[in-house]
Amino acid sequence: MRFSRGRNFLLRVPEGKELLGFINEFARKNNVLIGTVSAIGSLKNPKIGYFDEDAGGYKVIELTGTYELVSLTGNISVKDGEPFAHIHVALGDSDGMLYGGHLIEAEVFVAEVFMQELLGELLERKPRENGLSLWDAVEL
């Protein structure tokens, strides 16, 4: 739960890349096991998810066209022994209306990503009864 600071990366993802896959691969190649991620930019044909507790899985919402990436907020931790990025996005259409949810995939038009590494005890996602993979919760 308490971490010290590691490296800081601020970078542009190449146009045409799939954003979530790029972030995961970037974390793996740089051995970032714990961290936070934020970004802005513009994405094409994003797929986002809404977690349906009754179904125990994500409802997929497929947007078409190009959207401003108004916010990207997330974290990196370990799942199945690998760095795993959990990311939520807000997306703006050409009229400024916002859509968003859990990032499933999106093609990068522009993505300016800030990743800050955290160092400390392993933070691991484990499958839970509700269908999600989550860290142990912290009691006060």
Place this chain on the structure above:
Amino acid sequence: MRFSRGRNFLLRVPEGKELLGFINEFARKNNVLIGTVSAIGSLKNPKIGYFDEDAGGYKVIELTGTYELVSLTGNISVKDGEPFAHIHVALGDSDGMLYGGHLIEAEVFVAEVFMQELLGELLERKPRENGLSLWDAVEL
């Protein structure tokens, strides 16, 4: 206005907790007096506020059901001698539409919170004529 860095916390809030109360209590128990907060997750029956300048108070918007916590952005400073979290949230429904404003309260389904402590001179909220409690503003 200028601060050095303190501790970094990345944690999951237990399901069922009230999110804003948990963040405030976490800050108090850990003596985090100044800091920033971000989070993603999923919240139930969130109440959000829109500040109405004419009324000098918040209009309360009560959402029902479960929403993706698409972004949570905020800070911690001191109000009435205690750590006080000021937080805004963006929330996505099952169609990916976004709603948001000033976080008043929400039940946690999932909340993955990053809190970074800042160290320096006391940053304090004081009541202002417009009905808000605000830090002194910084002139350039």
Place this chain on the structure above:
Amino acid sequence: MRFSRGRNFLLRVPEGKELLGFINEFARKNNVLIGTVSAIGSLKNPKIGYFDEDAGGYKVIELTGTYELVSLTGNISVKDGEPFAHIHVALGDSDGMLYGGHLIEAEVFVAEVFMQELLGELLERKPRENGLSLWDAVEL
């Protein structure tokens, strides 16, 4: 792409200021050449942009009235030899509906801004064929 940490600023922008201009001027006066920015607050008559790839420029969306600043996410780097803030915002109306995009300008009612400086090699925006000024992309 990889940076060490510099100074941390947490501050309130005076009411009535134009937000993007203030952030740029703050960065210039404090010589912040690379960094990240986040904020919450409340803004008046914000103008936001949606980048139209075909037109090679921003479509301007003018909102009127006061909006909760639900999220502000962005970065600072160098353009034409000066610090340059690239910022996206999500804005909530009195019913909690969200709008957003690329911040062009907005009058501050309240703005609580966190800026963290990054130190390292120059990160520079250069004009690209698509009409945007972008950093060199990072290949994995």
